[in-house]
Structures are given as C-alpha cells and as structure tokens.
Amino acid sequence: MSAGKKDKGKTDKGKKEIATCDVKLRLVDVDALFGKRTIPEIKRGLEKGGIEKIKVGVFDVDGILRGKYLSTSKFLSALDNGFGFCDVVLGWDSNDQLYDKAKFTGWHTAYPDALVRVIPESVRAVPFEDNTVFFLGEFAGKAKEICPRNMLSRVLQRADDMGFKAYAACEFEFFVFDETPDSVRAKNYQNLKNITPGYFGYSTLRNSVHSEFYHELLDMCRDMRFPIEGLHTETGPGVLEAALQYDEALESADRAALFKTFCKIAAQRRGWMATFMAKWSNKWPGAGGHMHMSLRDKKTGKPVFHKAGKPHNMSDTMRWFIGGQQSLMPELAGMVACTVNSYRRLIPGFWAPTSATWAVENRTTALRVIPGSEKSQRVEYRIAAADINPYIALAAAIGSGLWGIENKIEPTKPVEGNAYEKTFPEKLSLPQTLTEAAGRLRKSKAAAELFGADFIDHYATTREWEEREFRKAVTDWELARYFEII
Numbered sequence: 023m024s025a026g027k028k029d030k031g032k033t034d035k036g037k038k039e040i041a042t043c044d045v046k047l048r049l050v051d052v053d054a055l056f057g058k059r060t061i062p063e064i065k066r067g068l069e070k071g072g073i074e075k076i077k078v079g080v081f082d083v084d085g086i087l088r089g090k091y092l093s094t095s096k097f098l099s100a101l102d103n104g105f106g107f108c109d110v111v112l113g114w115d116s117n118d119q120l121y122d123k124a125k126f127t128g129w130h131t132a133y134p135d136a137l138v139r140v141i142p143e144s145v146r147a148v149p150f151e152d153n154t155v156f157f158l159g160e161f162a163g164k165a166k167e168i169c170p171r172n173m174l175s176r177v178l179q180r181a182d183d184m185g186f187k188a189y190a191a192c193e194f195e196f197f198v199f200d201e202t203p204d205s206v207r208a209k210n211y212q213n214l215k216n217i218t219p220g221y222f223g224y225s226t227l228r229n230s231v232h233s234e235f236y237h238e239l240l241d242m243c244r245d246m247r248f249p250i251e252g253l254h255t256e257t258g259p260g261v262l263e264a265a266l267q268y269d270e271a272l273e274s275a276d277r278a279a280l281f282k283t284f285c286k287i288a289a290q291r292r293g294w295m296a297t298f299m300a301k302w303s304n305k306w307p308g309a310g311g312h313m314h315m316s317l318r319d320k321k322t323g324k325p326v327f328h329k330a331g332k333p334h335n336m337s338d339t340m341r342w343f344i345g346g347q348q349s350l351m352p353e354l355a356g357m358v359a360c361t362v363n364s365y366r367r368l369i370p371g372f373w374a375p376t377s378a379t380w381a382v383e384n385r386t387t388a389l390r391v392i393p394g395s396e397k398s399q400r401v402e403y404r405i406a407a408a409d410i411n412p413y414i415a416l417a418a419a420i421g422s423g424l425w426g427i428e429n430k431i432e433p434t435k436p437v438e439g440n441a442y443e444k445t446f447p448e449k450l451s452l453p454q455t456l457t458e459a460a461g462r463l464r465k466s467k468a469a470a471e472l473f474g475a476d477f478i479d480h481y482a483t484t485r486e487w488e489e490r491e492f493r494k495a496v497t498d499w500e501l502a503r504y505f506e507i508i
Contacts, residue, residue, distance in 0.1 A: 049245065050147040050155050059143040061101050068094060068155075075154040080107060080138055080161065081170055083484050084116045084360070085411030087283045097157075101142065104162055106135030112161070112168060112480075121487050126168055126480050136165040144276060146246045150291060156246075158276060167476040170413035171275070177421040177472065178271055184427065186317040186326065188420050191251075191268035192278035194408045195309040196285065197302055198235075198260045199295045206295065216260030217294060223257035235292065239264075242288055248277035258306045268314065271416055278412035300359075300407030301366040308367030308374060309408040313419055314392070316400040317343070328396040334382050335393050344380055344389055344401060345433040346426015347419060348450070351378035351388060351405065353466040355452050356459030356485050357418035357473075358406050362492040365455055367407050370442040375405055378450040379437050386441040388452075405452065414481070421472040456492075460485040 052059075055067035068076075076097045079089025088111045092100065099105070113127035114120050120128065127133060144158035161169035181188045199206070200215045217235075218228050229236050236253060243250045243264075252265040264285070266277050282298055289296040301308035317326050317339065329337035336344075359365060367374045380389035390402040403419040425431070437444065453459035460482040463469055469478050 047150070048153045049149055050153060052145055052147050052155070052247070056145055059145055061142050064101060064142045064145060065098060068098075071153070073153055073155055075151065077148065077151075077154060077156045078105075078138075078140065078159050079156070080111065080159045081279050081411070081413065082111045083168075083170060083411065083414075083481065085170070085279055085282070085413070086116055087279070097140075100138075100140050104137045104139045105159075107138045107159070107161075108133055109136035109165055112136070112165060115484065115487060115491070117491075119491070121484060123487070124480060124483050126165070126476070136161055137163040146280075149242050149245045150287075158280075167474055168480045170411055170417075171272075173473055173477050174275055174413045174417040175272060176474070177417045177424070180424055180472070181317065181420065182320060184424060185320055186424075187320045187323075188271040188315060188317055189268055190271040190274040190313060190315040190416055190420070191266050192274065192281075192311060192313050192410075192412055192416075193263060193265040194278070194282065194285075194298065194311050195256050195261055195263045196296050196298050196408055197258065197306075197309065198262060198289055199297070200260075200293075201295045202293060203290070203295065218255075218260050220259055221257045222255055225255040228255045229253075235289075235294075238292075239285065239288055242284060243281065246280065246284060248281045248284075256307075261306075261309070263310075271315070271420060275412040275416050278416075282408075282412075298408040300361065300364045300409045304366070310374070310404070311406045311408040311410045311415070313403045313406055313410075313412075313416060314400050315403065315416070315420060315423070317423075325396050325399065327401075328394075328399040334391060335399060336391065339427055340391075340399070340401070341433065342427045342430050343423035344391065344426065345431030346424065346429065347389055347401070347403065347422045348378045348380055348426075348433045349431050350418075350422035350425060350466070350468055352450065352452055353462050354418040354422055354469060355405065356456065356463045357469075357481070358403075358410060358415045359453070359456070359459060360411060360414065360485065361409050362456050362489055364407050364409055365453075368405065368452060368454075374407075375441065376452060377441070377446045378452060379441050379446060380433055381437040381441070384437060384441070387437050391436075417473060422468075425468055425472060456485050456489045460489075 055071045057063045074094055076092050077089055078092055079087045082088055109127045110133045113124050138159040139162045141158045146156045148154040148156050160171040166172045178188055198217045200217050222228055240250055249267045250264050251267045254263055256263045266281060286296050319326055327337055327340035328335050368376055370376055375388035379387040381387040382391045384390055388405050390404055392400050392402060406415050453462055463478060464482045
C-alpha cells in the first residue's frame with residue numbers, strides 16, 4: 023500500500039477500494055461485514071463479501087506468528103471445530119531448530135497435530151492483500167497449557183476472580199534499515215545502512231522527509247485494528263517509537279504481537295527492514311518494549327489505582343501491585359528479558375534498569391509510577407525490550423502484580439534521583455544471563471502457581487536451549503580479542 027494513494031471511497035458494501043501501484047485492492051470493511059464478530063456473523067460476512075482468501079496464525083513461544091491460508095470450506099469447519107496445526111511450532115526455536123529436551127513435544131511424540139481454536143473476534147482486514155481477512159488462533163487441548171496466549175488468559179481470569187479487569191498498552195522502539203533480508207545476510211549483518219543517520223529524537227525533519235512510511239504505518243495499524251497513539255523518531259539512526267492505544271490486556275497483547283509482525287512486513291514491502299532486537303549494535307542505545315498497565319473494578323469499571331489524598335495518589339491496591347511486581351521481578355525476568363540479546367541492553371546508563379527498583383516519574387528504575395487523574399494513573403514496566411513476546415511479558419507483569427495484591431506485598435521506598443548511582447540489596451538484582459534467568463524461573467514457586475508448572479518447565483527449557491545455541495557461536499569480539507594476542 024503506497025502512502026498518499028489511498029482512496030477513502032467505498033465500492034460494494036463491505037469493501038473499501040485502495041489504489042496501489044496502479045492496482046486496485048479491495049480492503050474488507052470488517053465492521054460492515056462481521057458486526058460483533060460472532061461465529062454466525064463471521065460465516066454470513068464471508069459469504070456476503072465473497073471472501074475466499076483467509077489467513078490464520080498462531081504465536082509461538084518466541085512471539086513469532088506461524089500461519090497459513092485456509093480454503094473457505096476448511097475455515098468454516100475450523101470455526102466450529104478448530105483445526106490441526108503441527109505442534110512442532112511449540113517444539114522449535116526462532117530458527118526452526120528442534121529443542122533437545124522439551125517434554126511436551128519432540129521426536130519422542132512424533133510431532134502430532136495440536137488443536138487450534140479460531141478466535142472469531144480477532145478478524146482483521148489485510149490492507150495489502152486483495153479481499154483477504156486474517157484470524158488469530160490459539161492452541162487448545164493438551165497444548166493449551168503451554169500456549170502463550172492461553173497462559174495470559176489464565177492470568178487475566180485470576181484478575182477477574184479477584185474482581186478486576188486488567189488494561190494495558192505496549193510501546194516499541196525499533197530500528198529501520200535501508201536493507202533487505204538478502205542484503206543483511208550478504209553483509210553478514212555488518213555495516214548496515216539505517217534509513218537516517220545520527221541521533222535525532224522527536225525529529226519533525228525526519229518524519230516529514232519519510233512521511234510516506236509514517237503514513238503507511240499509521241494507516242495499516244488503523245485498518246488492522248492495532249492503532250498507534252503516538253509515533254516519533256527516537257534517539258539513534260533510523261529508530262522509531264510507536265505507542266499503541268491501550269485496551270483490555272488480552273486485546274493489547276494481540277495488538278502488540280501483530281504490530282511487531284506487520285510492521286516488519288510494511289518495511290520489507292518497501293525494500294527496508296525493521297528490527298525489534300533488544301540491542302542490535304553496541305554503538306547505539308537498545309530498543310525498549312515498555313508495558314503500561316492498570317486495573318479497574320470489573321463491576322463498576324472504575325479504576326482502582328488512584329486514591330486522592332494518598333502519597334502520589336496511589337491506592338493500597340496499586341502499592342501492593344507494585345510490591346508484587348518488584349518482589350517477583352528477579353524470578354520472572356526470563357519471561358520478559360527473553361533472549362540472549364536482551365541482557366546486552368540491561369546495563370547502567372542506557373535507559374534500562376539493572377535492579378528491581380521503583381519510583382515515581384523516574385526513568386532510571388524498573389517500575390515507573392505515572393501519577394495523574396483517576397483514568398490515567400498507571401505503572402510502566404521498564405525492563406522489557408522490544409524483543410518481548412507480549413503475551414508472556416504481560417502475563418509476568420500483571421500476574422506478579424496480582425500476586426502482590428493477594429499477599430499485600432509492600433514495596434521498598436521509592437528511589438529518588440539516579441538509580442544507576444545507588445546500591446540496592448542483592449535480592450533486587452536482576453539476572454545477568456538468560457541461563458541464570460531460566461534457573462531462577464524454574465525455582466520460583468510463585469511462577470508455577472501463577473502460570474502453571476507445565477508452562478514454566480517448557481518455557482525454561484526453551485530459554486536454556488537458546489543460550490546453549492549462543493554458546494556455540496564464535497563472536498567478533500572473541501576474534502578481535504584473542505586471534506593475534508592470546
């Protein structure tokens with residue numbers, strides 16, 4: 023979809039016409055065709071719109087969207103009964119390499135199909151595919167226990183049982199390059215060309231010169247129902263930050279995961295590449311993936327974090343929520359800092375915290391309380407990088423907060439000033455490697471109780487594998503350090 027060429031006029035009912043490269047695409051009008059997105063409405067809408075191209079996808083443990091096209095007849099059957107998806111997607115890593123110690127699936131189970139449930143309310147138009155719709159799925163049956171989306175749903179059911187609804191929003195920093203998947207490999211990921219040079223945060227110059235890409239991204243996110251609330255350049259070459267609009271936590275996780283996938287697609291369709299690595303270069307700051315969250319009373323809809331007259335307008339509920347997050351953060355860090363590369367970012371002075379600390383309006387701590395009106399008061403979980411799996415990271419952040427409320431966990435005193443210059447108790451120290459994080463997660467009784475023993479065992483196994491794969495590599499640093507001298 024080329025920015026500036028979008029025709030807002032509608033054609034036949036349920037379709038919008040878009041001109042791109044002299045080819046007219048029919049963008050499905052989801053609201054007109056599918057109404058409240060119930061299964062009967064989905065079936066009627068597909069028939070009424072003459073839609074024959076249907077994509078479905080599920081997110082794996084690394085937050086990668088794995089999917090396929092389904093015929094209309096197959097999809098209609100799947101709406102009622104689900105469909106089979108090879109469970110290898112839960113048994114391999116981001117490079118399609120098989121985990122060697124996973125219990126859930128492997129050669130010992132012969133990689134059977136796992137049941138996937140179609141989520142009818144997730145239907146979205148695909149802006150750059152003619153007359154095409156997309157649906158999310160989630161694993162059901164036995165695979166439900168280790169499905170990231172289902173695991174988050176269980177955490178949110180815990181909130182519901184406590185009388186709360188959780189709301190959240192994610193914001194991502196990502197670097198954009200004037201490169202292709204072929205060119206980055208040909209260059210061995212060295213000497214890459216960013217779309218813009220140098221430091222230039224909040225630049226009107228940059229976003230005006232490249233306004234076509236900004237407009238295309240904003241339009242795509244609106245059309246696919248993960249709208250962007252704010253989009254600007256960050257400080258660094260070719261780096262942008264997108265803040266997604268808040269919603270109920272499960273919908274926000276869907277939006278965040280889909281945004282990462284389709285942002286990469288939008289960039290590659292114009293001959294560029296976007297990366298959500300936590301730290302792609304030691305010359306530049308890392309890329310954050312911060313999460314904002316709050317709770318509301320499920321009966322009244324009233325926010326529960328704000329209490330006028332209390333210090334910083336923080337209610338007891340909010341204070342205990344933060345206490346739980348702070349207390350469990352060292353144990354659950356592997357669910358948030360989820361790759362080997364994540365730990366390249368968690369170093370002093372690079373806008374990323376190194377201990378489980380909290381403060382009010384302080385960006386040097388792991389938890390930032392943002393006071394304000396009853397509606398806007400929230401907490402920002404700042405150890406997360408852009409490489410998160412949003413389902414797993416939000417589950418860790420919200421689940422630990424709920425645990426804090428249940429157990430009335432008091433946080434430490436809030437940090438004042440620069441947290442990087444202060445010393446904190448050892449119990450607040452975050453893991454320094456993915457292996458250490460996985461080990462702490464395995465030992466966490468709270469993690470098993472919050473997320474399920476099967477999920478924790480499987481997830482820790484995948485993280486241990488990830489670091490073992492890394493240890494097979496010989497890095498550029500090692501060559502420069504040892505090749506001649508040692």
